Amino acid sequence: KSTAKLQEPEEQDTTFEDVAGLDNAKKELEEIIAFLKEPERFEEIGAKLPKGLLMVGPPGTGKTLLARATAGEANVPFFTITGSDFMEMFVGVGAKRVRNMFKKAKEMSPSIIFIDELDSIGRRRGAGLGGGHDEREQTLNQLLSELDGFEPTESVVVIGATNRPDILDKALLRPGRFDRRITVDVPTKSARHEILKIHAKNKPLHDDVELEVIAKSTPGFSGADLENLLNEASLYAGRNKRKKIIMDDIDKARDKVMMGLEREGMQID
Ligand code: ATP
Numbered sequence: 323k324s325t326a327k328l329q330e331p332e333e334q335d336t337t338f339e340d341v342a343g344l345d346n347a348k349k350e351l352e353e354i355i356a357f358l359k360e361p362e363r364f365e366e367i368g369a370k371l372p373k374g375l376l377m378v379g380p381p382g383t384g385k386t387l388l389a390r391a392t393a394g395e396a397n398v399p400f401f402t403i404t405g406s407d408f409m410e411m412f413v414g415v416g417a418k419r420v421r422n423m424f425k426k427a428k429e430m431s432p433s434i435i436f437i438d439e440l441d442s443i444g445r446r447r448g449a450g451l452g453g454g455h456d457e458r459e460q461t462l463n464q465l466l467s468e469l470d471g472f473e474p475t476e477s478v479v480v481i482g483a484t485n486r487p488d489i490l491d492k493a494l495l496r497p498g499r500f501d502r503r504i505t506v507d508v509p510t511k512s513a514r515h516e517i518l519k520i521h522a523k524n525k526p527l528h529d530d531v532e533l534e535v536i537a538k539s540t541p542g543f544s545g546a547d548l549e550n551l552l553n554e555a556s557l558y559a560g561r562n563k564r565k566k567i568i569m570d571d572i573d574k575a576r577d578k579v580m581m582g583l584e585r586e587g588m589q590i591d
Contacts, residue, residue, distance in 0.1 A: 331401045331426070334394035336390040337395055337396040342519070343509050343512075351395075355392060357477070357479075358392075358396035358479060359396050368369055372479075373469065373472060373498065374500040375480060378483075378485070381485055381583065382544035382547060383507065383508055383509070385483040387545070389436040389438075393436075396432070398433050399427070399430045399433045399503075401433065401434065401436065402435075402438065403419070403423060404438040404439050406440030406442045408442070408461050414457075416457055418552070420461060420464045424471075428476045433479075434478070434479050435479075437481070437483070438483050440494070441486040443461050443462050444484075445490070446489060465494075466494070482494075482500050509543075509544070509545060514536075515537035518537060521549045525552055528567060528569070531567060533570075547583065552567075553575075557570040557574045559571045
């Protein structure tokens, strides 16, 4: 992975249609999208919009997807970095990368910067095992100074995602930084049904497969788990040389995904 390449923005064709459920999160983001589409209009009337949004929710619930869709809806460049990428870098490299990314995002304003796994950069300083982690602290300090360094005419929205808001350095949450929180929850039964509809679009299903029944039998599954379930089911069907997925494939796939989830659960405990 070259540094230069990581700083190229992506053009997003993801939209809210690709995101099932999460209506409250979408509603909050509508305001940001309106701003990104016409920042001048908001500046003229002296409106100050939040620059930093914190998306909080368990893994696989659609935080990244929603951030991409926000860029797609607003039709702005999407810059992305992942917190854990910084962990094994030489001191100074992470900070430099953050600086370059913000510079480029400002040049291409209006734009969005997405920071996945914000907690791995943004963990409380000095709280790590084995004392200070110079590289991480430098990266975090750089991020804090970038968040404070926007000119009024620079319309860059920074979205951070985490499933551990409790361990974030408080400095990140101060006004003007990540001061607005968007909750992205595990889907309800009807949201699971909608997610299954989206991911079953390109999958041939036998008549005996009812997505609503699957939605009912998958409490606790995230969107990513449901996508995985359908994929596993199509692998079972393929292995058995079937042209369509049958309910038995789904049942086998669900057992497999559940076993994986239980194993993860045991590791956390
Ligand atoms: P992580 O914390 O692991 O980064 P995340 O919350 O960012 O997870 P995503 O990467 O957005 O989760 O979700 C993984 C995939 O699961 C998505 O690309 C999408 O295919 C599917 N998915 C998750 N949530 C939804 C949803 N609400 N609607 C449709 N698809 C979803």
